[in-house]
Amino acid sequence: MGPVVPPTLRFVLCGSVDDGKSTVIGRLLHDCRQVSSDELTRIERDSARYGTQGMAADLALLVDGLRDEREQGITIDVAYRSFETPRRRFIVADAPGHEQYTRNMATGGSTADLAVVLVDARKGVLPQTARHTRIAAMFGVCHVVLAVNKMDLVEWDRDIFESIRVSYGGIAGEVGLSAIEAIPVSALTGANLTRNSASAPWYDGPTLLAHLETVVVEESPGGQPFRMPVQYVNRPHADFRGYCGRVAAGAVAVGDAVRISPAGTESRVASILVGNRTRHRAGRGDAVTLTLAPDVDVTRGDVVVDADEAIEVADQFQARLVWMHDEPLAVGRPYVMKLHSREVGAAVTRIRHRLDVSNGNELAASVLHLNDLGTVNLVTNRPVPFAPFDESRALGGFILIDRATNATAAAGTIAFPLMRAANVKWQHMDVSKDVRSRLKLQRAQCVWLTGMSASGKSTIANLLDRRLTVEGRHTYLLDGDNVRHGLCRDLGFTEADRVENIRRVAEVARLMVDAGLIVIVSFISPFRSERDYARSLFEPGEFKEVFVDASLEVCAERDPKGLYAKALRGEIRNFTGVDSPYERPEHPDLHLNTEELSPAECIDLLSHTLD
Amino acid sequence: MIRGDDLSGAWLASLESETIEVLREGVAAASRPVMLYSIGKDSSVLLHLARKAFWPAAPPFPLLHIDTTWKFREMIAFRDRTAAEAGVELRVHANEDGLREGVNPFDHGSERYTDVMKTVALRQALDEGGYDIIFVGTRRDEEKSRAKERVFSLRDAAHRWDPRAQRPELWNLYNTRLAPGESLRVSPLSNWTEADVWRYIRAEEIRIVPLYYAAERPVVERAGRWIMVDDDRMPLLPGEAPRQRRIRFRTLGCYPLTAAVESDADTLDAILAETLAADRSEREGRLIDHDRDGSMELKKKQGYF
Numbered sequence: 001m002g003p004v005v006p007p008t009l010r011f012v013l014c015g016s017v018d019d020g021k022s023t024v025i026g027r028l029l030h031d032c033r034q035v036s037s038d039e040l041t042r043i044e045r046d047s048a049r050y051g052t053q054g055m056a057a058d059l060a061l062l063v064d065g066l067r068d069e070r071e072q073g074i075t076i077d078v079a080y081r082s083f084e085t086p087r088r089r090f091i092v093a094d095a096p097g098h099e100q101y102t103r104n105m106a107t108g109g110s111t112a113d114l115a116v117v118l119v120d121a122r123k124g125v126l127p128q129t130a131r132h133t134r135i136a137a138m139f140g141v142c143h144v145v146l147a148v149n150k151m152d153l154v155e156w157d158r159d160i161f162e163s164i165r166v167s168y169g170g171i172a173g174e175v176g177l178s179a180i181e182a183i184p185v186s187a188l189t190g191a192n193l194t195r196n197s198a199s200a201p202w203y204d205g206p207t208l209l210a211h212l213e214t215v216v217v218e219e220s221p222g223g224q225p226f227r228m229p230v231q232y233v234n235r236p237h238a239d240f241r242g243y244c245g246r247v248a249a250g251a252v253a254v255g256d257a258v259r260i261s262p263a264g265t266e267s268r269v270a271s272i273l274v275g276n277r278t279r280h281r282a283g284r285g286d287a288v289t290l291t292l293a294p295d296v297d298v299t300r301g302d303v304v305v306d307a308d309e310a311i312e313v314a315d316q317f318q319a320r321l322v323w324m325h326d327e328p329l330a331v332g333r334p335y336v337m338k339l340h341s342r343e344v345g346a347a348v349t350r351i352r353h354r355l356d357v358s359n360g361n362e363l364a365a366s367v368l369h370l371n372d373l374g375t376v377n378l379v380t381n382r383p384v385p386f387a388p389f390d391e392s393r394a395l396g397g398f399i400l401i402d403r404a405t406n407a408t409a410a411a412g413t414i415a416f417p418l419m420r421a422a423n424v425k426w427q428h429m430d431v432s433k434d435v436r437s438r439l440k441l442q443r444a445q446c447v448w449l450t451g452m453s454a455s456g457k458s459t460i461a462n463l464l465d466r467r468l469t470v471e472g473r474h475t476y477l478l479d480g481d482n483v484r485h486g487l488c489r490d491l492g493f494t495e496a497d498r499v500e501n502i503r504r505v506a507e508v509a510r511l512m513v514d515a516g517l518i519v520i521v522s523f524i525s526p527f528r529s530e531r532d533y534a535r536s537l538f539e540p541g542e543f544k545e546v547f548v549d550a551s552l553e554v555c556a557e558r559d560p561k562g563l564y565a566k567a568l569r570g571e572i573r574n575f576t577g578v579d580s581p582y583e584r585p586e587h588p589d590l591h592l593n594t595e596e597l598s599p600a601e602c603i604d605l606l607s608h609t610l611d
Numbered sequence: 612m613i614r615g616d617d618l619s620g621a622w623l624a625s626l627e628s629e630t631i632e633v634l635r636e637g638v639a640a641a642s643r644p645v646m647l648y649s650i651g652k653d654s655s656v657l658l659h660l661a662r663k664a665f666w667p668a669a670p671p672f673p674l675l676h677i678d679t680t681w682k683f684r685e686m687i688a689f690r691d692r693t694a695a696e697a698g699v700e701l702r703v704h705a706n707e708d709g710l711r712e713g714v715n716p717f718d719h720g721s722e723r724y725t726d727v728m729k730t731v732a733l734r735q736a737l738d739e740g741g742y743d744i745i746f747v748g749t750r751r752d753e754e755k756s757r758a759k760e761r762v763f764s765l766r767d768a769a770h771r772w773d774p775r776a777q778r779p780e781l782w783n784l785y786n787t788r789l790a791p792g793e794s795l796r797v798s799p800l801s802n803w804t805e806a807d808v809w810r811y812i813r814a815e816e817i818r819i820v821p822l823y824y825a826a827e828r829p830v831v832e833r834a835g836r837w838i839m840v841d842d843d844r845m846p847l848l849p850g851e852a853p854r855q856r857r858i859r860f861r862t863l864g865c866y867p868l869t870a871a872v873e874s875d876a877d878t879l880d881a882i883l884a885e886t887l888a889a890d891r892s893e894r895e896g897r898l899i900d901h902d903r904d905g906s907m908e909l910k911k912k913q914g915y916f
Binding site: 007008077078079080081082084089091103104106107110111231232234235236240242244245246273275276285286287289300324336338339340341393394397398399401406407408411 | 621622624625627628629631632635636638639662663664665666667668669751752758759774777778779780781782783784786788789790801802804806
């Protein structure tokens, strides 16, 4: 498939505050007759109140929709506007220029085929211009129009235009953008926006609109193998089981051999529905329903692929992130990752570097803050089918969701897998966990004791371990302090190290449960999300979260190791309960208040919950 | 030839795929999905697409109609027939308190009437149903404040919209996770324009309420706008007498609050030609949008759709 002119062009308009973005869109809408006369009347009325153009209708007011932003005079949220000419239909994302809203620029860029980067002729290329260009490149926007605006205010000086073009070309080249068209314009008068201007006889290129109407945007390379993430399983009755999704790459025809990833099972396409119509074939972008024969197990989040062209599966990646959340990225903290139709647990294991967006330098970093761009190592809690983002936006772009607030914390793109899970196949074990536990006449499980230092965890853990051993059960006790001497000797007490500490302990506990043991873990584990992460490694019912509860005052008074005294004197940093939070479990499987219950009473209660 | 005709096939197909994807994503995430059904052309298009998305099953959610009791009579008949044909359950909710108090657009003013019979009624129905995913037929091109709406728009437990708390939407990855009580208003038609809707209705031969087609109808002229006299509940002003005029509606709401346009367009081709040539905005006929500056934004913050 060669380059095609799509009927719809999606572009994002970016630039710094006051570069005139809203005026450019207002002008395009107005000149493409997308503005109705009643709307224009309203704009004229509003112009007197909010406008910056004196008595003339301020076309920026056509797009600055929300009351808040009209009063502040800035665009605070990304807006999508449609307009059409006889040659093309356009969807333009108006991306805000204010630095704190950079995440919206990323949002607008993610679905764009092309970016129009506005630069004020009087100010030249600004740090924000470089930032937007880097984001555009990161999100796979290969085509850029450099629109040098407010040329009327510099008397259409060709030298100014050329010097901006050259300095922008440097940035674009650095991030790998080559398809750049530079156009001198005045949004205020419409010159070179929708009609050629006599003011700049030295410019003989197209107007902005003419360029947008004719620019050829490469579709992703043709001849890609078939891939379709399964969004939804449609099962109206026993005789019909359809797998719904949008074709992410390639094409599929009835009779094709397909494989279900990550399971690897094979089948053939029995029928294809596009909407309610039966088709023989479907291609990229079509929303389809496939039926398979023989029918195999397929669920949401699986990817149906060409049987001869395996898709990569991995659980460790190098990826690029735009951080979008007020709360900074913590290395090791578990997030929910949404990649095509699949949600998995994920954590950043290392920040390789943060990108200085104004000069492209890679800086060492231990956190990523709101609006930072960075390159990270990422691990998922199960292997996921994917493609590098450069090959497929649909299979290589993802978001990270904060588990506590459900906020979208970051957008990311997969660069490449660090270790291919496909090469590290899960060994099929003939002796299963069930077999092992039954031999031991017990149910393998993990008892996870969480609570502040000196709340009584170790005492309870020891007593429980003894009681179970006397009863002939097979147990093991993992103690927070003890693993620090060996397994976790290399870790300190920063938040990131503590998260890694928990991850290792949880993994070891899981292996021991797999071996058929009852594992007692005694660990402060102050963060809810980390305990949730530990729970996610186990099968339902296998993980018992036990909250060993005593107030800070009581713990500080007990203080058997003298740690609270040191922490309160400031000699120990990051001490839970003193200068680092303890997040109380909301729904523990068992709540033991050690101020009211004796250790023996606690053990009785615990034994009951262990069936 | 009508402008855009040569391109419309491919782009309607891509809009259709995008909408079907959003519908399926919403249903996959939902425990109690519902579709708000307003009987208008956008609702007709959305229901048509929902039938395609889940074919051969019926759409796996009920339709919810907020009945102000001031809809055109033709609309109610159309509603009942359409739901039955699609094989979906129709739930109708009216604000009983408002009915008891006799709240109507004439005596109580459009602002109060809309608040009681639409906004409050909607909140009641959503609370009652405990819906978490609520499909709506709104488009970004309808109104300025809607140009910034997300496809999946988060509402708090009181159904309020906070423009600063909306989640960024990247690619086609929608964050559908909710805390208890929260819900998502999902707009699968976000990227459609009025012209796209008409092109699609024509291409797919979707049935719509006949009021969209021009015909002789009884009207009175008020403040330069044509208001149709649909039944005898409408009080006439002194000296006012209904006249027959050839009119049609570009948008359908409550009859005393929705103005008609004079038109001869009685076929889809004629309507489409008129839409593309239109010099006036689609919602100009919606009197409540213009109560005061920024009024749609205010209504949305309160939970209006």
